[in-house]
Amino acid sequence: MKVANLFTRTKAAVLLSSALLGASINAAHADSMALVLSTLNNPFFVTMKEGAESTAKALGYDLVVLDSQNDPGKELANVEDLTVRKVKAILINPTDSEAVVNAVRMANNANIPVLTLDRGAAGGKVVSHIASDNVAGGKLAGDFIAEKLGNGARVIQLEGIAGTSAARDRGEGFNQAAKAHNFAVLASQPADFDRTKGLNVMENLLNAHPDVQAVFAQNDEMALGAVRAIQASGKKIMVVGFDGTDDGKVAVQRGLMAATVAQQPEKIGEIGVITADKLLKGGDVEANIPVELKLITE
Known part of the structure; x- marks a missing residue:
């Protein structure tokens, strides 16, 4: 009888653990957005990533960061991967304004909103573009x-x-x-x-x-x-x-x-995530969001 009770309790614990794990995965999945960068072999984009990551964490998002390594083919594969993952929004810093169009349209077809950072896209539907002038x-x-x-x-x-x-x-x-x-x-x-x-x-x-x-x-x-x-x-x-x-x-x-x-790459990443968050919560966002420039001479 004791063995049966132990088995019953163990089975219940396993089921509860599995349910909690599944809920955790689904919660992370529901709260995920992605950042696709042209390259992480450039300090500018590393700083942009850091700004996006800290803001996403503060807002409760799991931010998926992918490096396109300055390769439009890799960029397209990255976006395809994100459509499979069903992220809620994609922030993309294009490798090339023309070449990125296919990636943007792929996300559009998957009903995933796209925001561009620093570099724009020549086509496809982009909800907001965040960049310096x-x-x-x-x-x-x-x-x-x-x-x-x-x-x-x-x-x-x-x-x-x-x-x-x-x-x-x-x-x-x-x-x-x-x-x-x-x-x-x-x-x-x-x-x-x-x-x-x-x-x-x-x-x-x-x-x-x-x-x-x-x-x-x-x-x-x-x-x-x-x-x-x-x-x-x-x-x-x-x-x-x-x-x-x-x-x-x-x-x-x-x-x-x-x-x-x-430029302020950290600010571009930060504003990108904040804008995506606002959009996902049903708010209206500007099509173009400028980030201030300044000349440093000393």
Whole structure:
């Protein structure tokens, strides 16, 4: 009789444990949202992730973070995985504004709301886009160069990944300033937002254009690569970056870079999660949410 009672109690405990585990899994599933990043091999996006994670935790969400490794194919596979998981919302920082359209539409077909961070999508239904005003930032950088060197300065631009809205918009803003201040743009060449590529591209451009006075790099990683190339050449050339990463700000403080246009990646991640939360709770959200920029010069 005692053995039977023990068996009955054990069976009940197992059933209760299974029920609680199932409830826990379902609760986590019900409260999950996802963040798909273009790459985690860039301090800017790591900081964005950290802002999103801390905010999601505070709001009670399980945040799934996936790295697309700058590969649109990987990005599409990541979103497909998230549709299977049935997350409640997807925040995506696209690898490419055109290539991400298929991923956005896949999420649309699964009735999962999509929000874009930092870089936009060229198609599909995006509920909200949270980003700095990259056009204004590019112009801010160009105006700063003109303030220091005057009209007609000889400038090189290092471009980001072709096809991304950030590269296009920062380039557009810089070109507005270049036209307004009659810059001689000696070259405008992609280095894919990468420090090593920034170094290699800048070495080649220095050989081709030894009279350059300033460099505008569309992110701090490329700017830091350009700084290394300039140091090796022994020249004195002004470098202005973009993003306001920790490494970029240190370079400005040390006098290696003249300035960086500072975004707030942590804030972008934070606002992205807050906006998704508001949407999931039935609130109205803005189609475009700007995040403030500032120029760091010391």
